[in-house]
Amino acid sequence: MDKRESMWDVYLRKGMSRRSFVKSCVALTSLMGLSTDQVSKVVEAAEKKPLPVVVWIHGHECTGCDEAFIRSGSPLASDLVLSQIALEYDHLLSAASGEPFEAHLEETINKYKGQYILCVEGAVCTKDSGVYCMSGGKPFIETLQHAAHNAAAVIAYGTCAVSGGIQAAKPNPTGSAGIAHFAGKTPVINVPGCPPIPEVMTGVVMHVALFGTVPPLDNEGRPKQFYGNRIHDTCYRRPFFDAGMFAEHFDDEGAKAGWCLYKLGCRGPETYNSCGNLRWFQGMSYPIQSGAPCIGCSNAHFWDEDPMTTRMPEYGPLGNVDKIGAAMAVGTAAGVAVHGAMSVVQKQKREAEEHNEE
Known part of the structure; x- marks a missing residue:
C-alpha cells in the first residue's frame, strides 16, 4: 500500500455519495458504543x-473468529476490509501465500513500525519451543513477539x-x-468469545482505527x-x-x-458479553433464545466445565438458587396481601366519600 487514503478518499474514489459516507459514520458511532454527540x-x-x-495473524485455533468476522452485518465485513481499513496480511482473507506473502508481512512491519494494528486469533503454544504451532516456517510465538513489538496496539x-x-x-x-504476556509493552485489547460477536470485532478495530486510542477497558482488558x-x-x-x-x-414444560x-447449567450470571444486546446474525438470535444455556464461552477455562450443563453451585451473594425462588414466592405473596389490603382501604374511603356527598 503506497498511498494511504482516508475512508472519505475511498468513498470518493468509488463514486459513493456523501450521504452514504455519513450514514456509515453514524452506524460506526453506534456500533462503537458512543453517544450521538460523537x-x-x-x-x-x-x-x-x-x-x-x-496485520492479522493466526496461532493455535480453528479460524472460527475469522468466520464470525466475515458475517458482520453492521458494517459488512466486505465494507470494512475494502473501505475502512487496510488489511495487509491475513492467512484466511488474503489470496497470496508462501514466501512472497511472508516477505510482505516483514515489509509491512518495517514500513509501518509503531503504526499498524495487530489482530491476533488463536493461542500461543509455549511447550517444546512452540513447535506445535508453526507459521511461515517459524514457531508462532516468534511471529507474535516480533509483530507485537512493533505494533501500535494488539487486539486479541x-x-x-x-x-x-x-x-x-x-x-x-x-x-x-x-x-498478552508475549506482547511486551504494546497495549492489548481482549475480545473474548468462542467466537466473539462479529459486530464486537468490527467495533473494536474501528475504535482503534478512527481514534488511534484503546477503548475504555475493564480490569480484564475487555472493552467496557x-x-x-x-x-x-x-x-x-x-x-x-x-x-x-x-x-x-x-x-420439560418449563423449557418449552x-x-x-x-438449573441446566447456564453461565449467564457470571459471563460478561453482549449476546443479549447485539445477538447474532444481525440481531436474530443467540444461544439462550435458541433454548441452550450460556456456556460462558468468553470466560477463561470454560472448556474445563465438565459437563457444561452442570448448574452453578450458587448464585453470587444470594446463595442457593432454590432459596431465591422460595424467597421470591414469599415476597410475591406478601406483596399481593399488601396490595389487597390497600385496595380494601381505598374502596372503603371511596364509599365513605360518596355517602357524605349524598
Missing part, C-alpha cells in the same frame, strides 16, 4: 485519518487468544496460553462498551429467574415455555 468526531476522523494498516480476538481456549483445556499438552454487562443482566428470561421459575430438563435455564 458523530461529528467520527466523521472528522474518517475524513482525515489514513486507513489504518492491519477470541477466547483462544485471550486465555488459551480449547487448546489450553486440561491437560493442555501443547502449553497453550493467551497472548461490549463487556460491561453480564448475559444475566440483559437476558429476556430474567423475569423467570426472579420469579423462581426454572426449566429442570431440556424437554421459555423459563430460565439456570
Whole structure:
C-alpha cells in the first residue's frame, strides 16, 4: 500500500455519495458504543485519518473468529476490509501465500513500525519451543513477539487468544496460553468469545482505527462498551429467574415455555458479553433464545466445565438458587396481601366519600 487514503478518499474514489459516507459514520458511532454527540468526531476522523494498516495473524485455533468476522452485518465485513481499513496480511482473507506473502508481512512491519494494528486469533503454544504451532516456517510465538513489538496496539480476538481456549483445556499438552504476556509493552485489547460477536470485532478495530486510542477497558482488558454487562443482566428470561421459575430438563414444560435455564447449567450470571444486546446474525438470535444455556464461552477455562450443563453451585451473594425462588414466592405473596389490603382501604374511603356527598 503506497498511498494511504482516508475512508472519505475511498468513498470518493468509488463514486459513493456523501450521504452514504455519513450514514456509515453514524452506524460506526453506534456500533462503537458512543453517544450521538460523537458523530461529528467520527466523521472528522474518517475524513482525515489514513486507513489504518492491519496485520492479522493466526496461532493455535480453528479460524472460527475469522468466520464470525466475515458475517458482520453492521458494517459488512466486505465494507470494512475494502473501505475502512487496510488489511495487509491475513492467512484466511488474503489470496497470496508462501514466501512472497511472508516477505510482505516483514515489509509491512518495517514500513509501518509503531503504526499498524495487530489482530491476533488463536493461542500461543509455549511447550517444546512452540513447535506445535508453526507459521511461515517459524514457531508462532516468534511471529507474535516480533509483530507485537512493533505494533501500535494488539487486539486479541477470541477466547483462544485471550486465555488459551480449547487448546489450553486440561491437560493442555501443547502449553497453550493467551497472548498478552508475549506482547511486551504494546497495549492489548481482549475480545473474548468462542467466537466473539462479529459486530464486537468490527467495533473494536474501528475504535482503534478512527481514534488511534484503546477503548475504555475493564480490569480484564475487555472493552467496557461490549463487556460491561453480564448475559444475566440483559437476558429476556430474567423475569423467570426472579420469579423462581426454572426449566429442570431440556424437554420439560418449563423449557418449552421459555423459563430460565439456570438449573441446566447456564453461565449467564457470571459471563460478561453482549449476546443479549447485539445477538447474532444481525440481531436474530443467540444461544439462550435458541433454548441452550450460556456456556460462558468468553470466560477463561470454560472448556474445563465438565459437563457444561452442570448448574452453578450458587448464585453470587444470594446463595442457593432454590432459596431465591422460595424467597421470591414469599415476597410475591406478601406483596399481593399488601396490595389487597390497600385496595380494601381505598374502596372503603371511596364509599365513605360518596355517602357524605349524598
